[in-house]
Amino acid sequence: MKYKGEIHEATHEPLISKKLFDRVQEIMREKGKPQKVKKHNFDFLGLMKCPCSAAITAEKKIKPSGKEYIYYRCTKKKGPCQEKHFLRGEELYPQIKSxxxxxxxxxxxxxxVLAKLEKEESRAKEQAKTTAQDLKTEFAVNEQKLEKLLDVYLAETITAEEYTSRKEKLVKQKVGLKEQIEDFEQKGLSWLEPAREFVLSLNQAAKLLESENKTEMTTFLKxxxxxxxxxxxxxxxxxxKPYDLAAERSEAASKSLRFSKMWT
Ligand SMILES: [Zn+2]
Structure with a gap:
């Protein structure tokens, strides 16, 4: 405390302690800080990129007339960018919908299509059964041949060389058949489930167009x-894939669309 050029120590008790005073100062500082602006949740963010590979961001602009516009543009966070254009939200949405x-x-x-797939499934299952049976029969025949070959060899009607070479052939065949059977049992109908999911997701696109839920549209497109x-x-x-095929045909309802082809 300065009084007439001399410094006097304040003798009165402070109304508040230094510690409390500091804390209050701190709180006031915090409050004085500009509040973190809550980022506007623009539609379709995180979906698009600029040709320069930087993400696309959006901002809201208010025209003197009071009308609000949302502009999409490059964040320019990945170095030089040639893109000079902005895209207005109302120009983006029709493109998304299209x-x-x-x-x-x-x-x-x-x-x-689901009904067709179901039919296809039972038909394929029937066929799978037959094919698996055929392969198993062939496998059994192969085993018999191997046994017979051994008999012939033991009866000494063929030489050791002949036996070895014929046996090798049969064993190779046997291994091949075994692989085919396993392959068949594991992968036989594995395209059906993804096909079903695919069809359902195409239907989801139709539902999104009806609901106009932009958040879900973004997730779907991602x-x-x-x-x-x-x-x-x-x-x-x-x-x-396989959505590129659907988009190319642009007529997913086409009856000639063979879903099995997309997975095989
Ligand atoms: Zn860019």
């Missing part, structure tokens, strides 16, 4: 997409 349209299957057609580039105001979407 892609979903390409990979969508109506509920009616989904039912049809799941089926391998690459999504925003370039020159255009969304370039490459979908993963």
């Amino acid at each position: 892609f979903l349209q390409k990979v969508s299957l109506s509920s009616y057609d989904t039912e049809m 799941n089926i997409g391998s690459n999504c580039i925003l370039q020159n105001r255009q969304l370039i979407f490459s979908s993963r």
